[in-house]
Amino acid sequence: MAEISQAPVQLMAMGTEDAKCDFKPMEMYRRPLGDYDVLIDMKYCGVCHTDVVYANGRTSMFMKPKYPAVPGHELAGVVEQIGPKVTKFQVGDQIGVGTMIDSCLSCKHCKNGDEQKCKKTVATYAGEDWSGRAAPYPATREVPGKPGKKEKGPLIGGYSTKCVIFERFGVKIPNSFPLEAAGPVMCAGITMYTPLKDHGAGPGVSVGVVGLGGLGIMGIKVAKEMGCHVTAISRSRAKEEIAKRAGATSYIATAESADLAAATQSLDIILDTIPCDHSISPYKKMLRDSNSRLVLLGLCPQMVGALLAANVLGPRSTVTFSITGGITNLEELMALCDKAEPKIVPQLKIMPVEELNNIFTILETSNDEALRYVLDLSTLNKETASRCTSSPPKMNAGEKPISGGDVMRNCCSIICGECSPCCCWHCMTCGLCWSKKSRSKVSASE
Structure with missing residues (x-):
């Protein structure tokens, strides 16, 4: 084996200097290759709506971006x-x-292949290294605007030409599977597969998928391959044809009262992919019984509220959440997608990196084509800057950063949903997570 260079790995990346998300090419470095590391020549990286929310600073309550930020986890x-x-x-x-x-x-989670549940999990671009296995280069930097004060360096995501990864967290992609489609499987695919598997998806199980963007369409395909009866759920009928081409056997337009009435108590598992503040009440009414589950997947106040509520209600809550999946599940999913006939691939649009600002704008709207957008990293080089002529993306003006108050209101709503109105009102305005009165009512209902 050739001797490993101890020099840092030079690369080009698409980064933003601030929350305006005006992406430009930047020269950066990754750490030198270690004993258990893999150096990846990057070919593609998918663009996820979470990238938008993070880079725009809307996750600052619990995941504060470090600029320049380079997202990408596909x-x-x-x-x-x-x-x-x-x-x-x-x-x-x-x-x-x-x-x-x-x-x-x-x-125990890591030993079971559920690394995403580990308290020390490091996110691909939003985390912070603690072991050296995910170390940035340089390991520390001066805090912007605070001379003399040091902080850990920012992690670089997948919008880059090279990547150094600890081998355990890489997934082998079969040569028979199109590489350009593999990135979205790493995020959209596993985000849908994990809750389906956890909640018993299979033949005879009725699954609803809320939100028909690239994530939802991928979920329909995976659920169908697992043998489920799949119902697509959206506000209007605009995406009905797209959903049925992906494998949905039924469709619910929530703006139509007749559809909502017919859907009451009809679904065993509902996967809610909506990534912004929204009401989950219509979907709760679609759950078949107390063993059914509404799983929140989009990064929004409702999902974070469900995460907190799980600490109180545990597995008995009909409203729950899921955050990605472990490496074992990811490898299972990769095999499932590759062996399916036809192969399960997301509906893609491959674009040059200079279109990144425009992709962010699309993902901030309704993504009418229900596509997963993938960056062709062969277009990222020193000449890219001259082609980056797009204006900064148009962010959703009505979508504010996730706040503690929003999260706690949703948490309390989930915990105390069956309590009296006065109790719920107290819970949602007291400023604490929940009142003693509410807590006793939850305990009494067990």
């Missing part, structure tokens, strides 16, 4: 070099990387 490329102790990959392998790049490796 990575696909080819192994260029491996560390001397790597056993999972060989040079030339196709490889994908998803939403996380490290965890403790020793807790």
Whole structure:
């Protein structure tokens, strides 16, 4: 094996200097290759709405961006070099990387292949290295605007030409699977597959998918392949044809009262992919019984509220959440997508990196074509700057940063949904997570 260079890996990345999300090419570095590291020659990276929310600073309450920010957690490329102790990959392998790049490796969750549940999980671009296995380069930097004060360097996501990854968090992509489609499987695919598997999806199970963007359409395809009866759910009938082409057997337009009435208590699992503040009440009424589950997947106050509520209600709550999936599930999903006839691939649009601002604008609107947008990283080089002529993306003016108050109102609504109105009103205005009165009512209802 050739000797490993101890020099940092030079690369080009698409980054934004601030929350305006005006992306430009930047020269950056990744850490030198370690014993268990894989150097990836990046070919493609999908663009997820979470990238938009993060780069725009709307996650600052719990995930504050460090600028310049380089998002991207739908990575696909080819192994260029491996560390001397790597056993999972060989040079030339196709490889994908998803939403996380490290965890403790020793807790019960990590041992079960559920690394996403580990308390020390490191997100691909929004996390902070603690072990050295996800170290940025340089490891520290001066805090912007605070001379003399140091902080850990920002992690670089997938909008880049090279990536260095700890081998455990890479996923081998079969040569028979189109590499350009692999990135969205790492995020959209696993986001849908994990809750389907966790909540017993299979033949005879009725699954509803709320929100028919690229994530929802991918969910329809995965649920169908698992043998489920799939119902697509959207505000209007504009995306009915797209949903049925993807495999949906039924369709609910929530703006039509007749559809809502017919859908009452009809679904076993509902996957809600909406990534902005919205009411979940119509979907709760569609749940068949107390064993059915409404799973919130989009990064919004409702999902974060469900995350907090789970600490009180545990697995008995009919409203729950899911955040990505572990490496074992990701490898299972990759095999499922590759072996399906036809193969399960997201509906893609591959675009040059200079279109990134425009892609962000599309994802902030309704994504009418229900596509997953993928960056062609062969278009990222020093000459890219001259082609980056688009204005900064048009952000959704009505979508404010997720606040503690929004989260707690949704948390309390989930916990105390069956309580008296006065109790719920107190819960949602007291400024605490929930009142003693509410807590006792929840306990009494068990």
